[in-house]
Amino acid sequence: MWSHERFGTAVRDGYEELITAAILDLAQAPTRVGVRARPELGEAVLSWHLAQSRDHVRSDARRIKSPRHFILFRAADNVVTILRVLHDRMNPSEHSVS
Numbered sequence: 086m087w088s089h090e091r092f093g094t095a096v097r098d099g100y101e102e103l104i105t106a107a108i109l110d111l112a113q114a115p116t117r118v119g120v121r122a123r124p125e126l127g128e129a130v131l132s133w134h135l136a137q138s139r140d141h142v143r144s145d146a147r148r149i150k151s152p153r154h155f156i157l158f159r160a161a162d163n164v165v166t167i168l169r170v171l172h173d174r175m176n177p178s179e180h181s182v183s
Contacts, residue, residue: 099147100154104170107138107156115160126177129159130168 089097110117111133119137123130135152142148157168157177169180 095147096149099142099149100152102142102146103135103138103149103152104154104156106141106143107133107135108165108167110138110141111156111158111160111165115158115165123157123177126157129161130157131160132157132177134173 088100111120115131119133121132123132132155134155135149139148139152153173154170155173156170159166159168169177171177171180
């Protein structure tokens with residue numbers, strides 16, 4: 086709600102498209118280049134910065150120039166489990182992912 090009020094509907098919709106693209110990217114290839122292992126956050130925890138999915142957003146969607154969020158997830162047995170979506174200034178260790 087805070088982001089929507091501060092940045093407006095267009096940015097909110099752009100982020101929604103970007104998050105969707107990122108999840109689809111991870112579903113297609115959860116071990117792709119750019120995925121980082123995050124053992125300090127738990128067993129098999131991985132991260133993916135939304136900036137890495139910018140080129141996969143629909144062409145008619147608003148492009149987020151400098152995404153500031155990343156996804157924490159696990160991938161096993163062809164299933165990707167999204168644990169958190171966090172701003173890149175947040176300390177992931179303060180947000181339980183177990």
